[in-house]
Amino acid sequence: MKILVFENKEEASFYVAESLKEVIQRKLNSTEITVLGLATGSTPLETYKILNRFYDNGDISFKNVVTFNLDEYYPISPNSVNSYRHFMNTKLFFKTDIPLENTYIPSGDIEPNEIKEHCVKYDDLIAEHGGIEIQLLGIGLNGHIGFNEPKSQKNSLTRLVALSNTTRIAASDAFGGIDQVPEKAISMGIKSILRANKIILMAWGTHKAEIIKKLVDFEVTDEIPATFLKEHSDVTVILDKEAASALPQNAYTFVEQTINQ
Numbered sequence: 555m556k557i558l559v560f561e562n563k564e565e566a567s568f569y570v571a572e573s574l575k576e577v578i579q580r581k582l583n584s585t586e587i588t589v590l591g592l593a594t595g596s597t598p599l600e601t602y603k604i605l606n607r608f609y610d611n612g613d614i615s616f617k618n619v620v621t622f623n624l625d626e627y628y629p630i631s632p633n634s635v636n637s638y639r640h641f642m643n644t645k646l647f648f649k650t651d652i653p654l655e656n657t658y659i660p661s662g663d664i665e666p667n668e669i670k671e672h673c674v675k676y677d678d679l680i681a682e683h684g685g686i687e688i689q690l691l692g693i694g695l696n697g698h699i700g701f702n703e704p705k706s707q708k709n710s711l712t713r714l715v716a717l718s719n720t721t722r723i724a725a726s727d728a729f730g731g732i733d734q735v736p737e738k739a740i741s742m743g744i745k746s747i748l749r750a751n752k753i754i755l756m757a758w759g760t761h762k763a764e765i766i767k768k769l770v771d772f773e774v775t776d777e778i779p780a781t782f783l784k785e786h787s788d789v790t791v792i793l794d795k796e797a798a799s800a801l802p803q804n805a806y807t808f809v810e811q812t813i814n815q
Protein backbone atom coordinates (compact mmCIF):
# COMPACT_ATOMS: atom_id res chain seq x y z
CA MET A 555 0.00 0.00 0.00
CA LYS A 556 1.33 3.38 -1.02
CA ILE A 557 0.33 6.16 1.40
CA LEU A 558 0.18 9.77 0.17
CA VAL A 559 -0.57 12.61 2.56
CA PHE A 560 -1.79 16.06 1.51
CA GLU A 561 -2.15 19.37 3.32
CA ASN A 562 -5.94 19.11 3.25
CA LYS A 563 -8.81 17.16 1.70
CA GLU A 564 -9.24 19.70 -1.10
CA GLU A 565 -5.70 19.13 -2.37
CA ALA A 566 -6.01 15.39 -1.83
CA SER A 567 -9.31 15.23 -3.69
CA PHE A 568 -7.85 17.26 -6.54
CA TYR A 569 -5.13 14.65 -6.90
CA VAL A 570 -7.74 11.87 -6.99
CA ALA A 571 -9.95 13.72 -9.47
CA GLU A 572 -6.92 14.37 -11.70
CA SER A 573 -6.09 10.64 -11.65
CA LEU A 574 -9.65 9.80 -12.72
CA LYS A 575 -9.60 12.51 -15.39
CA GLU A 576 -6.41 11.11 -16.85
CA VAL A 577 -7.89 7.61 -17.21
CA ILE A 578 -11.14 8.94 -18.69
CA GLN A 579 -9.36 11.28 -21.14
CA ARG A 580 -7.04 8.56 -22.36
CA LYS A 581 -10.04 6.74 -23.85
CA LEU A 582 -12.14 9.73 -24.84
CA ASN A 583 -11.56 9.47 -28.55
CA SER A 584 -11.96 5.73 -28.78
CA THR A 585 -14.97 3.51 -28.39
CA GLU A 586 -13.44 1.97 -25.29
CA ILE A 587 -15.24 2.50 -22.00
CA THR A 588 -13.75 3.44 -18.66
CA VAL A 589 -15.18 1.45 -15.78
CA LEU A 590 -15.05 3.21 -12.43
CA GLY A 591 -15.96 1.81 -9.03
CA LEU A 592 -17.55 4.60 -6.99
CA ALA A 593 -18.19 5.23 -3.32
CA THR A 594 -20.68 7.33 -1.37
CA GLY A 595 -20.47 9.06 2.02
CA SER A 596 -18.81 12.35 2.87
CA THR A 597 -15.31 11.27 1.80
CA PRO A 598 -15.65 11.36 -2.02
CA LEU A 599 -17.84 14.48 -2.09
CA GLU A 600 -14.99 16.87 -2.86
CA THR A 601 -13.69 14.58 -5.61
CA TYR A 602 -17.14 14.59 -7.24
CA LYS A 603 -17.30 18.39 -6.99
CA ILE A 604 -13.98 18.68 -8.79
CA LEU A 605 -15.07 16.19 -11.46
CA ASN A 606 -18.20 18.33 -11.98
CA ARG A 607 -15.94 21.34 -12.42
CA PHE A 608 -13.77 19.50 -14.95
CA TYR A 609 -16.95 18.65 -16.84
CA ASP A 610 -18.25 22.24 -16.70
CA ASN A 611 -14.90 23.49 -18.01
CA GLY A 612 -15.14 21.06 -20.92
CA ASP A 613 -12.03 19.16 -19.77
CA ILE A 614 -13.80 15.84 -19.51
CA SER A 615 -16.79 13.90 -20.79
CA PHE A 616 -18.40 10.91 -19.11
CA LYS A 617 -20.01 9.62 -22.30
CA ASN A 618 -17.78 6.52 -22.34
CA VAL A 619 -17.77 5.99 -18.59
CA VAL A 620 -19.54 3.14 -16.83
CA THR A 621 -19.80 3.20 -13.04
CA PHE A 622 -20.47 0.58 -10.40
CA ASN A 623 -21.22 1.76 -6.89
CA LEU A 624 -20.14 -0.22 -3.88
CA ASP A 625 -23.41 -0.48 -2.03
CA GLU A 626 -26.97 0.54 -1.28
CA TYR A 627 -29.13 0.35 1.81
CA TYR A 628 -31.80 -2.37 1.88
CA PRO A 629 -34.64 -1.84 1.80
CA ILE A 630 -34.75 1.70 0.47
CA SER A 631 -36.51 3.43 -2.38
CA PRO A 632 -34.18 4.94 -5.01
CA ASN A 633 -36.21 8.14 -4.53
CA SER A 634 -35.40 8.39 -0.82
CA VAL A 635 -33.00 11.28 -0.13
CA ASN A 636 -30.93 8.81 1.90
CA SER A 637 -30.55 6.29 -0.90
CA TYR A 638 -27.15 6.04 -2.49
CA ARG A 639 -28.91 6.21 -5.88
CA HIS A 640 -30.16 9.68 -4.92
CA PHE A 641 -26.71 10.63 -3.60
CA MET A 642 -24.95 9.65 -6.82
CA ASN A 643 -27.57 11.19 -9.10
CA THR A 644 -27.45 14.53 -7.32
CA LYS A 645 -23.73 14.73 -6.51
CA LEU A 646 -22.35 13.49 -9.81
CA PHE A 647 -24.47 11.80 -12.45
CA PHE A 648 -27.09 14.51 -13.14
CA LYS A 649 -24.33 17.12 -13.30
CA THR A 650 -22.43 15.39 -16.09
CA ASP A 651 -23.17 13.77 -19.46
CA ILE A 652 -22.93 10.21 -18.14
CA PRO A 653 -25.75 8.11 -19.62
CA LEU A 654 -27.81 7.07 -16.61
CA GLU A 655 -28.04 3.53 -17.96
CA ASN A 656 -24.24 3.31 -17.54
CA THR A 657 -24.53 3.86 -13.78
CA TYR A 658 -24.97 0.73 -11.73
CA ILE A 659 -25.88 0.72 -8.05
CA PRO A 660 -27.31 -2.29 -6.21
CA SER A 661 -31.11 -1.93 -6.05
CA GLY A 662 -32.57 -1.21 -2.63
CA ASP A 663 -36.14 -1.79 -3.71
CA ILE A 664 -36.18 -5.34 -5.03
CA GLU A 665 -38.17 -8.15 -3.43
CA PRO A 666 -36.35 -10.27 -0.84
CA ASN A 667 -36.57 -13.33 -3.09
CA GLU A 668 -34.79 -11.45 -5.89
CA ILE A 669 -31.75 -10.40 -3.86
CA LYS A 670 -29.57 -13.45 -4.47
CA GLU A 671 -29.93 -13.30 -8.22
CA HIS A 672 -29.50 -9.52 -8.26
CA CYS A 673 -26.20 -9.84 -6.37
CA VAL A 674 -24.81 -12.57 -8.64
CA LYS A 675 -25.81 -10.47 -11.64
CA TYR A 676 -24.04 -7.41 -10.20
CA ASP A 677 -20.65 -9.15 -10.04
CA ASP A 678 -21.31 -10.70 -13.47
CA LEU A 679 -22.08 -7.27 -14.94
CA ILE A 680 -18.80 -5.87 -13.64
CA ALA A 681 -16.96 -8.77 -15.27
CA GLU A 682 -18.90 -8.36 -18.53
CA HIS A 683 -17.72 -4.74 -18.67
CA GLY A 684 -14.12 -5.90 -18.36
CA GLY A 685 -13.76 -5.27 -14.63
CA ILE A 686 -13.22 -2.08 -12.66
CA GLU A 687 -10.27 0.04 -13.67
CA ILE A 688 -10.15 2.30 -10.62
CA GLN A 689 -12.11 1.64 -7.44
CA LEU A 690 -12.66 4.53 -5.02
CA LEU A 691 -13.12 3.67 -1.35
CA GLY A 692 -13.77 5.45 1.91
CA ILE A 693 -13.19 3.68 5.21
CA GLY A 694 -15.63 3.31 8.10
CA LEU A 695 -14.60 3.95 11.71
CA ASN A 696 -14.70 0.17 12.19
CA GLY A 697 -12.53 -0.46 9.12
CA HIS A 698 -15.33 -1.38 6.76
CA ILE A 699 -14.93 -0.86 3.02
CA GLY A 700 -18.19 -0.67 1.13
CA PHE A 701 -20.54 -2.21 3.69
CA ASN A 702 -18.15 -5.06 4.38
CA GLU A 703 -18.35 -4.92 8.13
CA PRO A 704 -15.89 -6.64 10.49
CA LYS A 705 -15.89 -10.45 10.00
CA SER A 706 -16.53 -10.07 6.26
CA GLN A 707 -14.56 -12.70 4.44
CA LYS A 708 -11.89 -12.31 1.80
CA ASN A 709 -13.85 -14.39 -0.71
CA SER A 710 -17.10 -12.45 -0.23
CA LEU A 711 -18.96 -11.27 -3.32
CA THR A 712 -21.90 -8.90 -3.69
CA ARG A 713 -24.51 -9.89 -1.10
CA LEU A 714 -27.04 -8.80 1.49
CA VAL A 715 -25.24 -7.74 4.69
CA ALA A 716 -26.30 -6.69 8.18
CA LEU A 717 -25.07 -3.22 9.11
CA SER A 718 -23.07 -2.90 12.32
CA ASN A 719 -24.12 -0.61 15.13
CA THR A 720 -21.18 1.72 14.45
CA THR A 721 -22.31 2.11 10.85
CA ARG A 722 -25.96 2.68 11.75
CA ILE A 723 -25.01 5.25 14.39
CA ALA A 724 -22.83 7.08 11.84
CA ALA A 725 -25.87 7.26 9.50
CA SER A 726 -28.47 8.10 12.15
CA ASP A 727 -28.36 11.89 11.78
CA ALA A 728 -29.05 11.71 8.07
CA PHE A 729 -31.96 9.32 8.61
CA GLY A 730 -33.36 11.27 11.58
CA GLY A 731 -32.62 8.67 14.25
CA ILE A 732 -31.03 5.22 14.44
CA ASP A 733 -34.45 3.55 14.28
CA GLN A 734 -34.87 4.93 10.78
CA VAL A 735 -31.55 3.54 9.49
CA PRO A 736 -32.06 0.31 7.53
CA GLU A 737 -30.60 -2.74 9.26
CA LYS A 738 -29.29 -4.17 6.03
CA ALA A 739 -27.59 -3.24 2.80
CA ILE A 740 -26.45 -4.81 -0.46
CA SER A 741 -22.70 -4.48 -0.78
CA MET A 742 -20.01 -5.55 -3.18
CA GLY A 743 -17.83 -8.07 -1.37
CA ILE A 744 -14.16 -7.98 -0.48
CA LYS A 745 -13.42 -10.22 -3.44
CA SER A 746 -15.47 -8.00 -5.78
CA ILE A 747 -13.41 -4.99 -4.61
CA LEU A 748 -10.03 -6.74 -4.81
CA ARG A 749 -10.73 -7.61 -8.46
CA ALA A 750 -10.32 -3.92 -9.44
CA ASN A 751 -7.10 -3.06 -11.29
CA LYS A 752 -6.33 -0.11 -9.06
CA ILE A 753 -7.77 0.94 -5.71
CA ILE A 754 -7.75 4.39 -4.11
CA LEU A 755 -8.81 4.60 -0.46
CA MET A 756 -9.38 8.10 0.90
CA ALA A 757 -9.77 9.32 4.48
CA TRP A 758 -10.03 12.78 6.00
CA GLY A 759 -10.12 14.20 9.52
CA THR A 760 -8.84 13.33 12.97
CA HIS A 761 -11.76 10.96 13.59
CA LYS A 762 -10.24 8.65 10.94
CA ALA A 763 -6.68 8.78 12.36
CA GLU A 764 -7.13 5.78 14.66
CA ILE A 765 -8.57 3.41 12.05
CA ILE A 766 -5.91 4.50 9.55
CA LYS A 767 -3.22 3.68 12.12
CA LYS A 768 -4.77 0.24 12.60
CA LEU A 769 -4.98 -0.27 8.85
CA VAL A 770 -1.25 0.39 8.60
CA ASP A 771 -0.16 -1.50 11.73
CA PHE A 772 -2.35 -4.62 11.63
CA GLU A 773 -1.71 -7.75 9.65
CA VAL A 774 -4.54 -8.80 7.35
CA THR A 775 -7.51 -9.54 9.60
CA ASP A 776 -11.26 -9.82 9.13
CA GLU A 777 -11.62 -7.66 12.26
CA ILE A 778 -10.58 -4.73 10.03
CA PRO A 779 -11.83 -5.53 6.54
CA ALA A 780 -9.76 -2.72 4.95
CA THR A 781 -6.60 -4.72 5.82
CA PHE A 782 -7.54 -7.12 3.00
CA LEU A 783 -6.37 -4.35 0.69
CA LYS A 784 -2.81 -5.28 1.70
CA GLU A 785 -3.19 -8.32 -0.53
CA HIS A 786 -3.76 -6.14 -3.62
CA SER A 787 -0.77 -4.95 -5.66
CA ASP A 788 -2.01 -1.45 -6.56
CA VAL A 789 -3.58 0.33 -3.62
CA THR A 790 -3.01 4.01 -2.86
CA VAL A 791 -4.18 5.43 0.46
CA ILE A 792 -4.84 9.17 0.18
CA LEU A 793 -5.00 11.11 3.45
CA ASP A 794 -5.18 14.65 4.70
CA LYS A 795 -2.82 15.61 7.52
CA GLU A 796 -5.43 14.94 10.19
CA ALA A 797 -6.21 11.40 9.07
CA ALA A 798 -2.44 10.73 8.94
CA SER A 799 -1.79 12.28 12.35
CA ALA A 800 -1.32 8.96 14.20
CA LEU A 801 1.19 7.62 11.65
CA PRO A 802 4.95 7.98 11.94
CA GLN A 803 6.30 10.32 9.26
CA ASN A 804 8.30 7.54 7.64
CA ALA A 805 5.07 5.65 6.90
CA TYR A 806 4.01 8.00 4.10
CA THR A 807 4.99 10.46 1.39
CA PHE A 808 3.83 14.05 1.79
CA VAL A 809 2.65 15.52 -1.51
CA GLU A 810 2.49 19.22 -2.28
CA GLN A 811 -0.40 19.60 -4.67
CA THR A 812 -1.34 22.77 -6.49
CA ILE A 813 -4.98 23.07 -7.37
CA ASN A 814 -5.46 24.34 -10.92
CA GLN A 815 -8.89 25.91 -11.17
Ligand code: PGA
Nearest residue numbers: 594595596597692693694
Ligand atom coordinates in the same frame (compact mmCIF):
# COMPACT_ATOMS: atom_id res chain seq x y z
P1 PGA B 1 -17.71 8.68 5.27
O1 PGA B 1 -18.01 7.13 5.35
O2 PGA B 1 -17.13 8.93 3.90
O3 PGA B 1 -19.05 9.35 5.42
O4 PGA B 1 -16.73 8.99 6.35
C1 PGA B 1 -17.01 6.26 4.93
C2 PGA B 1 -17.48 4.83 5.07
O5 PGA B 1 -18.24 4.54 6.02
O6 PGA B 1 -17.07 4.00 4.27
